[in-house]
Amino acid sequence: MSWFKDWTWPGRLQDKGIIGMNRRNIRYIGRYNSRRLYPLVDDKLKTKLLAQEYGITTPKLIGTVSTQFGVKHIGDMLTGHNGFVIKPAKGSGGKGILVIEKVVDNQFVKPSGAHLSLEDLERHVSNILSGLYSLGGSPDVALIETLINFDESLMAYTYEGVPDIRVIVFKGYPVMAMMRLSTAASDGKANLHQGAVGVGLNIATGEALRGVQFDRPCFSHPDTGHDLASLVVPQWDTLLNLAAGCYEMTGLGYLGTDMVLDRQHGPMLLELNARPGLAIQMTNGEGLRRRLDLIERQPDGVPVAKRVAFAQHHFARKSELTETPDTVTASA
């Protein structure tokens, strides 16, 4: 019986409007995301150039490496930059992203405090070029971007890494959002399956709704101990408008947008995902189904601002963290 306690019935998931992997793949990704548009989001370099074209702010590009010959020159490229991020253009699921927080005595320091030599960086870039992290192992390009100086108000909610905000944009409407806070368990990466904390966000205000780590509820950051209930994302409306604008930019109907908040530049687009995961439902404590059904009934061709307002009006919710967290703990 205790074994059975971890499981639920399909009917109960259905009542909650939870979308499963199969439904996401067939009903939303298969139907709304045209294959030929995938390269726009699978290649971060293309996304970046396209975003510049559409006036969507992204982290500044230091340079790209596209040949093994060029690997030897990354030392020159990096001089003068104190913090930077090396990522594969076609990587998926955060694979192959190397964050260097500062440079001390020609040693590159990761957020975890680990020191890397220039040879380590060259090996990493070389791996990226040979396609180790890319989909299907095809040859790839390495991007080097400036490190984001993320907003101080969010500092207390993260351990080592940059907290990013995932907004699911369906047919141009922001339908659900969460913030991903890196933890010691996730090695400074904001990937939920690696142990980052996911915090569901109220679409109306950017306030925290609910926290989840390893798919199980959590109420404070495991490393900093900071209460999640007080988390509010600043410049929320700007961020939503930016995310919703990615629909026009890519043409993809079911899109995961990853945003960050920079101290100087405000909300920035980090990357796009044509196959966004389903964990956002866990962090929000709500299924996507009802919201997607509502959006599917809306007409096409509505301007960005009106779409954002519509979403903020219809998808507003109350936080589960502030009210009576005790009852939730008791039932969990």
Add this chain to the structure above:
Amino acid sequence: MSRLPFYIIVGLLLVAGIATSVHRHLQFEIPWIPGEQRQVWEVEAVINFNAQNGPVEVDLALPSHQNGFRVLTENTASSGYGLAYQADELGRQAQWTIREAAGSQQLYYSVQMLVSPDARPPVQTPPGLRTATPWESPYESAASQLIDRAWARSANNETFARELILDVNGERQGENARLLLTQETPSALIVRLLNQAGVQAREVSGLLLEDGRRRQSLSSWIQVFNEPANQWSLFNPMTGEQGQPDNLLLWETGGRAVLEVQGGTNSRVAFSMLTHHQPASAAVRNHYSEDTLLNFSIHSLPLEEQALFQTILLIPIGALVVVFLRVLVGIKTSGTFMPVLIALAFIQTTLLTGLIGFLLIVAVGLVIRNYLSYLNLLLVARVSAVIITVIAIISIFTVLAYRMGLSAGLTVTFFPMIILAWTIERMSILWEEEGPKQVLIQGGGSLLTAVLAYLAMNNPWVRHITFNFLGVQLILMALILLLGNYTGYRLLELRRFKPITDDEKPS
């Protein structure tokens, strides 16, 4: 976007798959379950004659499908002769021809007959009544007396034939019969008398099957056409017994000569025979079939290619298991169809040896790959190095196993080395990036999938069905298409999303 065309395609695939399978089951008597034994008779006919320095034409009557027997395969051996099979309503014939032949000649024909109680001959057509040759004066009255007496004591064609046989050959043999027998052989006489009385009858040749007999000749039998039943009844011309003995193979039923040789003398045909039991599947493999679309079968291929296909046709089963586990259960595997290839290797190695071998190779490979990662190599070079490592590991294990007298260890060579190398590479990266837990989850998922695929593919019933019923491939296709359309939850998602449903519980 209508799903109707999709369901029509799935429906068509299902119908076509089931229909061809059922057709094969009914038409060729391929059982649904393996392991049934069938009796098969191998009969060899040897034709001997002396050729006369000129063109030779040899016609040999051949057996066809008939009551109790079904032709599986036939072969001939006849160096230098042209060969043609001919068939008409009177039966089948083999015709050997040669432009120039001299001296003693030998021609061989062998046939495999499957004993199958419900086999039926092709549709029977009543032959036209042959015009009876009139008798010379003393024989004329003897013949009509014989006919009259038998006629009076009988009620229909069959009883008439029986009475006539008894009068000619039996204890009641009288002077009339003895007189007529000076002119004709008993069977020929009986047929001639039957025809004279207006009864359709013919003399046929049959072979009494007895295991291991050699240099047998055909015996004469009499068939009488039974008009109401529209079929031939068989009589023993010596005893008048009606019905075909179980061990009688009818060789020639058209009333023609069994062997005709032009351009040769002293011709004779002798038969030897052998029986053996073989599994139904093997008997099926030898089925003699015409080249029509519905009979389209890989069993027409040479044995070697058939063995290859036996494995190839199992792959869709493995694919179905993978689709099932990934779509309905949600198991993570390393490489989508890697488990199927591992399962194929398990078939060769047997499960336990395969599992031990796989774990040993991957474990040792991971250790060596871990060292390779310090060498800072390019990806392709590194994977190639891992491939060589895998080959080395396999060689060492094989030699070790052989030295220790473990013959089972020799089978590790069946593992697909490139696939293993990629598995090691992926696992190693997974270990570096996500830690050993993910390696265990994905590696365990792959192994579980491989074991389940192996169990499905190695099941004797599945092997029998996939190999003998090609229509099953269409059914598998339809099932996979249906699974590809499934939008419901995966089994493991019921656990994953469980915390969400907790909130609704009254606390």
